[in-house]
Amino acid sequence: MLNIDLIRKEPDTVRRSLTTRGEDTAVVDEVLKLDTRRRQLVTERDQMRGKQNEVNRRLGQQMATIRKQGGAAEPPKELREELDLISKQIESLNEESNQVEASLQRVMLTIPNIPLPDVPVGADSDGNIVASTWGQPKHFDFKPLPHWDLNEKLDILDMERGVKLSGARFFVMKGKGARLQRALINWMLDVHTAEYGYRETRLPYLVKEETLVGSGNLPKFGDNLYRDAEEDLWLIPTAEVGLTSLHRDEILEPGVLPLRYVAYTPCFRREKTSAGKDTRGIKRVHQFDKVELYSFVEPSKSEEAFQNIVKCSESLIQRLGIPYRVLRICTSDMGFQSAQTYDLEMWAPGCEEWLEVSSCSTCTDFQARRANIRYRPTLGARPEYPHTLNGSALALPRVVIAILETYQQADGSVVIPEVLRPYTGFDRIEPVKK
């Protein structure tokens, strides 16, 4: 959520932000209108309440006196009538101001975060900028296969049975494929905790509505989520959701920040908007595994924390020895809650595609405001909103795709990258079918 002060004082900044994101600017005027009305009503109502308190106090005193003298407990008529009138007025003012407040809140929750100044402006994904690339595409003496063809002989992915169990865009991993996936998760968690100081967490996969509002997924993007209507719980689309709400409605005392977390969770997405896209293989599925980094930091440490997350994610890809590129995502392509996003894409030589395996974002104080997370800079100081940052490190099974396609051999086997071998317990996946 944006700071309403900013909308009041610099409505044009907010309008510009919306425009570069390709969104309608009418909400700004709506907010301004509602905010003005709300403040009028609140002032008026509070004055009435002040009066009510004062008269009630007087009446209370009289009652005490009467009772002390052993009199009847009937309060004086004039005062009662005056108060009756006041409370009726308060009731109507209160009702209206509550309505206005609720409308204002509703609109505020639909306004996306403001991009940082140096985020590239662009109308669609063509506006994204390749900031850097790492590694050389590997040379093959044969035509490298896409993972779905490679799998014909390896038999580690079972698309048909995934569909049998759950429908389109679900799959089953088997044997060394399943083991490779697990090895990656364990390896990534180990690196982040042991080398980079992120604290490992295990989170619920089902969360309440408020939790998704805090991270920014609701109220606008419910279409992309699975939900259990009976219990009113939602399946998480990313660990970011739970990590944001970890400190919801808290005031963090001085010295607590920075907080750095890493979580492995499955992620559930309906992929409604991607119908028909990426239907082959396991690039785009309804359920996937991901290791996520998340930081709560003081605003002055925001940039540093962002670079750290990007660095951690990159370092994993480098250790796997697979070429990748860093994309600076442009205004219109950035997520709702993000103020700045870098994507990391690994090269998959079989399907000849850059695969997005990480998306690192600064959310500034946007999520902190939504989730009401604050910190005290110093003892006794007024609470302020921290910045939150997140990044995948990394998203599976796309990393598996890149590994399979990059390290495939002429005989159809796949060599396991050195760093993973202690985790897989094998150094090669052999074809099992002729």
Added chain:
RNA sequence: GGAGAGGUGGCCGAGCCCGGUUGAAGGCGCCGCACUCGAAAUGCGGUAACGGCGCAAGCUGUUCGUGGGUUCGAAUCCCACCCUCUCCGCCA
């Protein structure tokens, strides 16, 4: 799932039966001051979040799990819901 107890300020805990100057006794913690060479002990004072008005000092409103109701007025009465604890049942 069944039975009972309970949810009050940073923490503990009174108030709730019998609604009225109660943001709420008392204690702990924390901060400041005094005493002291210093510390402890002691004494005194302070101690929230959020909203509105205001340049500011300040004034003011709301908040006793949440939401509704009764009432001139609710921490206190009524209703619904959520959560915690204990016991029983069930289960990985």
